[in-house]
Amino acid sequence: MSTVKALILTGFGLNCDNETALAFEKAGAEAHRVHINTLVAGEEKLADYHILAFGGGFSWGDDHGAGVIQALKLKNNIGKDLLDFVAEGKLVIGICNGFQALVNLGLLPGLDNDYTARSVAITYNDCGNFRDQWVRLVPNPDSPCVFTKGLETVDYPVRHGEGKVVAAPEVVKTLVDNNQVVFRYADGEGKPAKGAFPANPNGAVEDIAGFCDPTGRVFGLMPHPEAYNHFTNHPDWPRAKEAAKRQGKVPGEDVVTGIRLFENGVNYIKETFF
């Protein structure tokens, strides 16, 4: 087969499934939105897919910690399928609520090849509130993460009340030392925010906006690359467009949107599996 198939979870209060599916389609994959209960019932099989996306939303209302019940539901019902999926070298991405689900499942950080341990938490923002803003992210060029290969500084929106990555100091150190830290919140110049609000919108340790497992194939991040699927999503696009026009350029032409991140994932599958 030559089609990269991406499965995007839906149901139970998840809400970014349409744009996440669109992002994968734009990136060249065939995207399927699949209800969690369809997987649980075995009517759809993870094994038939290459990429599994845990998208944004408020699964189970996030009433008992963001992503907690979603993680429990999947662990209880298709836990082994998930571990097999990872073991086969396929890709898992968790965005926002999906990232929270991945750390609660233990698929992240996946230290010592243990994909069940909960050693990182994503908790309430230091600012004490839900917050929608665009953030600047600086990628770690030494990270094994397959989704961010070749990416330079990017801007994506964050929209969360619980986005602060915390863990025991030794876990944080391991993540940093292993280059598992993929994205850091940065200031306007692209330098790490050093915890300063609002560049770091939630107070995450080490400005961590996203990290991956040691293989780089399981990746979670708080910002939403799928919400930057068109150059007009960026808050500064009207100014960029006007500047481009004055220089005789076609507006939006050189813009790298969030789709690039999904393309990296799709291309990895093509290179590895086909």
Added chain:
Amino acid sequence: MISNIEIALNQDLRDAEGSALIKKADAYFGISIEAARCVHIVTIESDLDQDGLEKARAEIFTNPVTQVSSLSPLDIEFDWCIWIGFRPGVKDNAGATAAEAIKDVLGKTFTPDEGIYTSKRYCLKGADLTRTDVEKVAAEILSNHIIQQFRVFHKDEWDKKTGADVRPAKVVLNHEPCCNTVDIDTDETLARISDERNLALNPRDIPVIREYFLDEKVLADRKEVGLSKPTDVELEYISQARSDHCNHNTFNGIFRYTDVATGETVEEVSLFKTYIQKPTLELKEKKDWVVSVLWDNAGVGTFDDENNYVVTGETHNSPSNMEAYGGAITGIVGVYRDPMGTGLGSKLFMGSFGYCVGDVNYDGPLRPPLHPRRLLDGVIEGVKDGGNKSGVPTTFGQTLFDPGYMGKALVFVTALGIMPKTVAGKPSHEKTTSPGELIIMSGGRVGKDGIHGVTASSESFNENTPAGHVQIGDPYTQKKMHDFLLVCRDEGLITFITDNGGGGLSSSVGESAMLSNGCEVWLEKVPLKYEGLDMWEIWISESQERMTIAIKPENLDRFMALSDLHEVESTVIGQYTDSGKLHIKYNGETCAYVDMDLLDKGFPAWEFDAVWTPPATRGLTEPVISTPKDFNGILTGMLARPNICSKEWIIRQYDHEVQGGSVVKPLVGVNHNIPSDASVTRPVLTSEKGLAFSQSLLPWYSKIDAYHMMTCSIDEAVRRLIAVGGSFDHIGGLDNFCWPNIGFDPKTNPDGKFKAAQLVRACRALKDTCMAYGIPLLSGKDSMYVDGHLEGAYGERTKVSALETVQISATSVIDDVTKCVTLEPKISGDLVYVVGATGDELGASEYYEMFGKTGLNVPKVDFNGSKVVYKALEKAIDKELLASCHAVARGGIGVHLAVMSMAGGLGMDIDLEAVPVKAAGLPSEKILFSESAGRFILTVAPENKETFEKLCKGLACACIGTVTDTHDRLVITNGGQTITDLPVADLGTAFNKTFGEMI
């Protein structure tokens, strides 16, 4: 067995809830709390054994990285502890999801006697805290007695073993459901019973009701099903259907309008028919983009060849004034059901908010149920949870302050959906019910929620009385239902759908059965939250998150299979018929049997006297204020005023880009902190088309004349759309009226006749403007009693009425979103223009208000003049001639030049002498702060100067200066004299400081 699990954050983590409490206690009451930690409590009443409970504690309720927890009270030190829990029957969303998790993890299903309840306790440290302080914090920050209860423990009163000893907040009614008949021997008897039972029957409806039930033919029909006298179910049905909420009696009433100045009296037969329905239907004929108006839950317009968009707006005022969070979340989640129930159902793609509240710093003697500050906090949070958890972006919103809203604050919520033009081969905007189709109720269960509004007083509560009259919306349950219904729609399973809002099943089933001409309902099938509801309660309960759906019997299995998959509860509760009867049964016994056309039986229209005294006759005059010397001070003072300044903190709490279609965000500019004129969203991500949306609220002009309040509000909403690139030929309107009581009473409402005249004038203005601009009203609602009787210092109560208020929302479709324009000047050297003439129109302006004056010269809209300007600017944006464009709004050119320089982060050199004026001789302050309608400030690249000026030939349009990066100041001169010269940074400081502490 009852078990309590206590969960808290590890001590070394920042406790955001605790920190927020410390901040509020200090800011609101000057109460100093040294430390606060929040403990979450999950109370489980079940047969789970210790192992099960332990598993639940460890796996579900505790994060091993961040939390500690225990099946016995956590030993956290405190001086005082406050426990807060819900009253019985209040929707406990977290309790419900906890039960789902336990079912999945432990395989345990809860029986009706069992349940899960959540509550919290706060451990406070503070050497100086007194019991009075702590009770104040508990009652006025942490809880609302309407939905919650609290207990306060001093450290010496605390038993470490039993802790807060939380008991389940469950509803026990111990009531045998029944259906009673009602005596109707005389009008007086029925009036008395209506009073006793809170039926709120209009006295003039009573003879009509009696006549119907005493009719021989009716009696004979009823005898066949075992009925004679009307039942409570039947009277409740009539009461709901005839309520102002459902029947719009005010807008369909008769107004005798007298103009005191001319002495003329005119009779207005129905404001709705004359000023809303007729013009809209006329415009529908002319505008082929208008698809469906005036009958469904929302209006429908064309988006593109494949899709239609759906729009409606609501207010949720009274409940929000009692319990701000619950009222607002119920409001937003409720309005989101309207697009879901429009046509065969649409997918939500955006929402907006509008808040009108009293002075948040009010410290006078009046005591509203909730202080404006607390009310605003709660409302903001309610819409946050409701909107964000619905997965719908909140892309626009306004907040304004006026003392009149302390009587009753207003909470506007608006919803837009998108749906394919055809569903399973049929037009999606059409629907009907047919005999034989099944009536299905999907979503939430039914309790005593919302029955007869707020009738229960706090004194009557006991520990098991349901506090259901104030509700808490449940966006999670509704989001599941939303996703489920869209799948059903696309499979062609739905033949009719509507939401359950005001009036509950009585309205949704009652109205949908009109189409098939009859129904039979089996009330015992309706799933209940708890046992013991009477039939009439089941029938009119306003429990949330429910839709009523008609499906063909052959589709039932598929429908139910999808319902199971999505974990949405759906129940067949009856069948549509063509019997001509509304037939309600409970366990086979008939409890209602009335003719479907009963409501057409000649119920009398409501009547109002309306007396208009023109403003000058009322003694209004222009104030006498000389030209100020310190314009820098005036401008920064204006920017800091609550109705002008930044409310970024509210907007940022709302997810405004979920679904990935954001084009023009609610906040724009270099620092992303300036409110945009309108939002633009791509509801169809594969298309370059966008939906532009704007709103306007200008209630202050009603102080002079509600006619001009209305024309100016519509003009501003239109102007805002044009500013971002909207199309003048496609503007959809939405009118949300919020009016103080217009029923005259010499003692209780002596100015009722004037307020009634204001309503008539506003309606006339609505029609005049809509016809002049070609705006069909896609949807609209009214809320007619925005008054409050507030207790004062001496036990007296004073009536406080809101300004006559209308929120206008407007929609437009943009063909190519990449042509959209935002308001910030972008490039140094660009030319600054003002389009539209400025007149001596400062009546009820922000400027006059700063001096405590009203004035007389309210802005008046020049429809024909503005129309030409709007079309010219539409063309200019389409030709990409404008680098920026901004609609001049509250505060006039002065405030909006400042807004633009802040947004651009660039300097501006402006000469007021060049500003086009209606008449010569306007002093600087009037040019700067006049609120004349129809004006824009925009910037143009020098190379486009000629083309742009040619396009605007003959219009009031002039270049008034340039954008510059040679300095970073806003410099305004008039005839060579410097008026203001301020660093852009100082403007920003003034604009941001008023609510600068809020996040």
